[in-house]
Amino acid sequence: MLTLDKIYHAAFVLKDVARKTDLIEAPRLSKDCQLYLKTENLQVTGSFKVRGAYYKISQLSKEESDKGVIACSAGNHAQGVALAATRRGIKSIVCMPDGAPIMKVENTKNLGAEVCLVPGTYDDAHDKAVELQEETGMTFIHPYDDEQVIAGQGTIGLEILDQLPDVDAVIVPVGGGGLISGVAFAIKSLKPDVKVYGVQAEGAPSMYRSLHEHKYQTLSAVSTFADGIQVKTPGELTYKLCEEYVDDIVTVTEDETAAAILSLMENQKLVAEGAGAVPVAAALFHKLPIEGKKVVCLVSGGNIDVNILNRVITRGLVMSGRKANLTIALEDKPGQLQQVADIVSRCGSNVVSVLHDGSDPNMPISSCFLKLTLETRDNAQIEQIRQELTKAGFQLVAERV
Incomplete structure (x- = not known):
């Protein structure tokens, strides 16, 4: 209790x-x-998980410690178990989903654990850990459903x-x-x-x-x-x-x-x-x-x-309105790009990429899509740019993507 x-x-x-x-x-x-x-x-280990893992492992009997520990984790519990077991001279195996961040997998190995990568999610790694625990008699260190x-x-x-x-x-x-x-x-x-x-x-x-x-x-x-x-x-x-x-x-x-x-x-x-x-x-x-x-x-x-x-x-x-992707339908004629650039500049934004695409089969032969990526201050500035472009007669096909 x-x-x-x-x-x-x-x-x-x-x-x-x-x-x-x-x-x-x-x-x-x-x-x-x-x-x-x-x-x-x-x-230590970049996560709170070391607290629970270490306390649990510290309370094992000598017999349990001699058999070693096994765990399942998406990464943070893995590192906590590895650190705790290694510090106490106990063998550890950790089952991790194969999609776990590479950094977490490598850090777990570096802390002294044997890592078993399991296809699927955390729950699949859990099932594999339970299977291995039954085979080896090692103590299972649950990542969360354990009193200690x-x-x-x-x-x-x-x-x-x-x-x-x-x-x-x-x-x-x-x-x-x-x-x-x-x-x-x-x-x-x-x-x-x-x-x-x-x-x-x-x-x-x-x-x-x-x-x-x-x-x-x-x-x-x-x-x-x-x-x-x-x-x-x-x-x-x-x-x-x-x-x-x-x-x-x-x-x-x-x-x-x-x-x-x-x-x-x-x-x-x-x-x-x-x-x-x-x-x-x-x-x-x-x-x-x-x-x-x-x-x-x-x-x-x-x-x-x-x-x-x-x-x-x-x-x-x-999400915070600091970056925007705009797609504008243009007539493919001189001066259009400069006019768009002038509006964006006047509104105080910065263009970081431009794609001039005339290959879309849904566009008339004489038209093209202009795709811009902008650095912006906030959503209000994005709305200002959109309004200024619309006022100048440009057709916005897509806004922030």
């Missing part, structure tokens, strides 16, 4: 292992509330209350529910009036649906670039804890998450992965009743694949 004493014990065990991450005020992110960031993206793992994650709740005693609300990312279960239990046990909210990706709302429909359930499919919370089935224990201690769970879109990652980079000089940015997305896009409150967003991890990061930044720029 999860108790506050167990979470305090986990904090004691972790004091020389896990970093007490900074709580940073972030006034530039939101004008509606007093926003703070709990920077678990700066944790939850206790380890709950140490973050203790730290938040210590760092900001008058906090009004804490916003936490939710995948399987281990993090929010531990944080909510710790906070509600000590300060029941503090609100604890969860956030899931719109394409992977397993806990959101379970709580809102009051029925534990498994999704048939999930889809999100926030791989750390791409979970079809929430934990049974975590579901019960969330029902009792979590005030509400909301969802955010992929574009909102991308915009939050970009905002964290620009305004706070922090790199967050998708799962780590969803609490900030919920705050930025007004998903929760936090106006005028002291709010902590738990940035759970920063292990984002650099290949994905470029695409995420591009989507974030489009």
Whole structure:
């Protein structure tokens, strides 16, 4: 049974292992509330997961330790298990989905674990890990549905209350529910009036649906670039804890998450992965009743694949009106391109790419498409450019794509 004493014990065990991450005020992110960031993206291994994994492994018997441990993970739990097992001289095998970010796979290997890549999603990796555990007799370290793992994650709740005693609300990312279960239990046990909210990706709302429909359930499919919370089935224990201690769970879109990652980079000089940015997305896009409150967003991890990061930044720029793609139908005659360029320049925008396409079979022979990519200040500037082009007689075929 999860108790506050167990979470305090986990904090004691972790004091020389896990970093007490900074709580940073972030006034530039939101004008509606007093926003703070709990920077678990700066944790050892780049994620909060080391807390739960290390505490669980530290409590194994000698017999269990001698047999080794096995885990399944999209990446962050993998690194936590690898670090904890290696530090304690224990063999570890981690099953990971074959689509896991390369950086997370390599880091897990570098931390001393044997990695088994499994085709499919996290849930497929879980099934493979269970199969291997039955074959080998190793101890299975569940990424979220385990009392000791939850206790380890709950140490973050203790730290938040210590760092900001008058906090009004804490916003936490939710995948399987281990993090929010531990944080909510710790906070509600000590300060029941503090609100604890969860956030899931719109394409992977397993806990959101379970709580809102009051029925534990498994999704048939999930889809999100926030791989750390791409979970079809929430934990049974975590579901019960969330029902009792979590005030509400909301969802955010992929574009909102991308915009939050970009905002964290620009305004706070922090790199967050998708799962780590969803609490900030919920705050930025007004998903929760936090106006005028002291709010902590738990940035759970920063292990984002650099290949994905470029695409995420591009989507974030489009979402925030900092980048626009315009397609204009032109008559193919001299002076048209210059006229368009003059309008764009006069509106204060910058052209970063131009494609003059006369090959589209749907266009008259004497016409063409002019496709522009623009750097812009905001959505208002994009609308101004659109209006000025229309006023000058140009036909806009497509706006932001």
